[in-house]
Amino acid sequence: MSKAMRQMPQQCGRASVTSGEAVRDLASDEACGPPLEHPGTGSAKPKVGTGGLLEAALTRQNLQAAWRRVKANKGTAGVDGLDIEQTAHMLQTSWPAIRQALLQGRYRPSPVRKVMIPKPDGSQRELGIPTVTDRLIQQALLQVLQPLIDPTFSEHSHGFRPGRRAHDAVKAARAYAQSGKRVVVDVDLTKFSDRVIHDILIGRLQRRIDDAGVIRLIRAYLNAGIMDGGVVVDRHLGTPQGGPLSPLLANVLLDEVDKALEARGYCFARYADDCNVYVGSRRAGERVMAHLRKLYTGLKLQINEAKSAVASALGRKFLGYELWVAKGKEVKCAVAHKALADFKARIRQLTRRSGGRSMAQVVEKLRPYLLGWKAYFSMAQTPKVWRELDEWLRHRLRAIQLRHWKRPRTIYRELKALGATEDVAKQVAVNSRRWWRNSDGLVKTVLTIAYFDRLGVPRLS
Numbered sequence: 444m445s446k447a448m449r450q451m452p453q454q455c456g457r458a459s460v461t462s463g464e465a466v467r468d469l470a471s472d473e474a475c476g477p478p479l480e481h482p483g484t485g486s487a488k489p490k491v492g493t494g495g496l497l498e499a500a501l502t503r504q505n506l507q508a509a510w511r512r513v514k515a516n517k518g519t520a521g522v523d524g525l526d527i528e529q530t531a532h533m534l535q536t537s538w539p540a541i542r543q544a545l546l547q548g549r550y551r552p553s554p555v556r557k558v559m560i561p562k563p564d565g566s567q568r569e570l571g572i573p574t575v576t577d578r579l580i581q582q583a584l585l586q587v588l589q590p591l592i593d594p595t596f597s598e599h600s601h602g603f604r605p606g607r608r609a610h611d612a613v614k615a616a617r618a619y620a621q622s623g624k625r626v627v628v629d630v631d632l633t634k635f636s637d638r639v640i641h642d643i644l645i646g647r648l649q650r651r652i653d654d655a656g657v658i659r660l661i662r663a664y665l666n667a668g669i670m671d672g673g674v675v676v677d678r679h680l681g682t683p684q685g686g687p688l689s690p691l692l693a694n695v696l697l698d699e700v701d702k703a704l705e706a707r708g709y710c711f712a713r714y715a716d717d718c719n720v721y722v723g724s725r726r727a728g729e730r731v732m733a734h735l736r737k738l739y740t741g742l743k744l745q746i747n748e749a750k751s752a753v754a755s756a757l758g759r760k761f762l763g764y765e766l767w768v769a770k771g772k773e774v775k776c777a778v779a780h781k782a783l784a785d786f787k788a789r790i791r792q793l794t795r796r797s798g799g800r801s802m803a804q805v806v807e808k809l810r811p812y813l814l815g816w817k818a819y820f821s822m823a824q825t826p827k828v829w830r831e832l833d834e835w836l837r838h839r840l841r842a843i844q845l846r847h848w849k850r851p852r853t854i855y856r857e858l859k860a861l862g863a864t865e866d867v868a869k870q871v872a873v874n875s876r877r878w879w880r881n882s883d884g885l886v887k888t889v890l891t892i893a894y895f896d897r898l899g900v901p902r903l904s
Contacts, residue, residue: 475619475710475721497656500580500587501542509582513575513687521574522556522670530575541576548659552577554668554675555683569637571669571683581664581687584657589691592651596694597701602715603690609762610822613776615712619721620756620766621774624710627759628720628731631750632739635716636693637681640743641665644682644696651695664688690715700738707734712761719761728753764822775824786816786832794839802844806898813901829904833892840900841882841890851875863889 499505513527520526525533534541544550555571562568573581593604601612616627632638645662652658668675669683682689693715704711704720709731711720720735722728732753739746752759757766760779769775778786793809800808813836823829848854855872863871867885874881896902 475624475708496587496591496652496654497546497584497660500583500657501545505586506579506583509579509586512582513578516578518575518578519558519572520556521572521577522553523574523576525575527575530579534576534579545580545660546656548656550660550663552580552664552667554670555685557669557671558685568684570685573664573667573686577664577667578687580660584660585687585691588652588657592691592695595651596698597705597713599705599711600694600698600701600713602713602717603694609714609819612712612714612717613762613764613822616719616721616756616761616764617766617774617776619710619712622710624721624723625756626722626725626728626753627756627761628722628728628735628753629751629759629761630718630720630732630735630739631747632716633745633747635744636684636689638744639680639682639693639696641679643742644692647695647699648692661688661692696742699742700735703734703738714762717762719756719759721756725753763820769824776822777825778820778823778828782820783828783832787835790836790839794843802840802847802898805840805843806900810899810901813903817901817903826904833902833904836903837890837892837895837900838879838883840895841886842878844890845871845875845882845886846878849875858886858889861889861894 510531517527520529541550553574553576555573558570558572559567560570589605596604599615601607601609601615641662644665645658648661649658664686665682666678668677670676682692697713697716697718700718701711701713709720710722711718713719718735720728720731722731732751736746757768757774759765760781763779763782764776765779766774767777789812790809793812794805845854848857851872854875855868858868858871859865867888871881871884871886871889874884892902
């Protein structure tokens with residue numbers, strides 16, 4: 444791959460940004476602050492002078508950085524069946540022709556490979572996996588487009604943006620609730636990624652960049668189709684999730700709603716297609732919901748009425764968290780009930796007692812998930828819940844350990860080796876078949892928290 448990169452001239456693009464302004468008027472229980480200067484259409488329109496963006500994306504330095512990111516993300520092969528190493532070998536000879544086709548507007552992306560990802564609730568989410576070559580090209584485009592477009596996005600947008608994360612959206616929600624805005628307009632879009640109208644998205648993108656080659660290539664990616672069961676199905680709607688460009692394109696489209704909300708001074712937080720608006724009364728919430736329906740209808744997007752609501756901000760799930768009021772009227776964060784249920788379901792899957800795996804193998808699978816889950820929900824201010832989850836998890840692990848030892852004689856011998864008294868080892872061994880009940884009794888004095896610490900099981904509390 445590096446050999447192919449040496450053949451590319453280094454170029455760079457320059458950009459300039461303009462802005463507009465508008466006036467708005469609204470009721471005090473809806474307003475978040477002073478009105479913001481903003482284009483009257485409700486959509487930011489800083490059209491950057493971006494001639495040569497495609498050439499900038501295809502420079503050797505940019506492509507090498509893109510390749511490092513694609514390689515670090517790993518991922519599977521696309522419809523061509525080539526993994527990262529095989530693609531690198533192929534590009535050593537094929538890249539000059541691919542680059543020339545890109546510059547001349549002749550390049551046709553491969554269809555994405557359809558993959559269904561199971562969700563905790565039993566449903567499935569569709570992903571479209573591009574080929575490694577197309578992931579490289581999309582990543583190279585992203586690295587050039589994002590510095591130009593991202594600064595024009597709303598400050599209330601937190602999803603898939605450099606230096607921002609879901610925690611920022613949750614912190615904003617907590618601050619709004621603390622300020623007294625205890626009613627939330629929770630909007631859920633029906634299959635957002637499958638319903639995006641290509642012409643509308645391209646139109647919004649053209650307002651921001653002025654490069655026909657980039658626009659043509661992005662439209663080609665949108666129209667590339669999806670391979671399902673060996674058959675390529677044309678796509679005239681949607682932006683398949685799975686490519687590096689998809690989150691940026693989603694933000695380009697939804698920023699129009701953000702700017703319309705900003706123009707009216709609303710308090711809101713958006714992460715991808717999850718948007719919560721915080722107001723001071725239910726009546727104000729109904730007005731905001733009606734306004735949002737008009738905005739999304741203008742983009743040909745559909746609100747999921749069953750999941751959307753005007754409700755109390757306290758106890759309403761947002762990005763896996765929910766808000767509650769502690770003593771002193773302080774608003775705090777907790778893990779939402781559904782997120783806790785999903786966590787337990789995943790732990791049960793990872794700690795199946797009939798899996799035939801050693802305790803070391805169970806912990807090896809469990810550890811990354813626990814560390815990631817703990818890091819994401821680090822803002823939760825519910826120490827009792829953390830302690831209960833720790834106890835429940837170690838209860839399951841003790842049951843697995845007893846199941847592995849299985850026979851009374853083995854249980855007795857292993858417990859004695861771990862320092863158990865004669866009486867404890869005998870009583871646990873006698874009840875060897877009662878895995879779950881036995882694992883919450885005397886065996887806790889031997890298979891202690893320190894024992895699981897030595898195995899490498901992270902503590903949640």
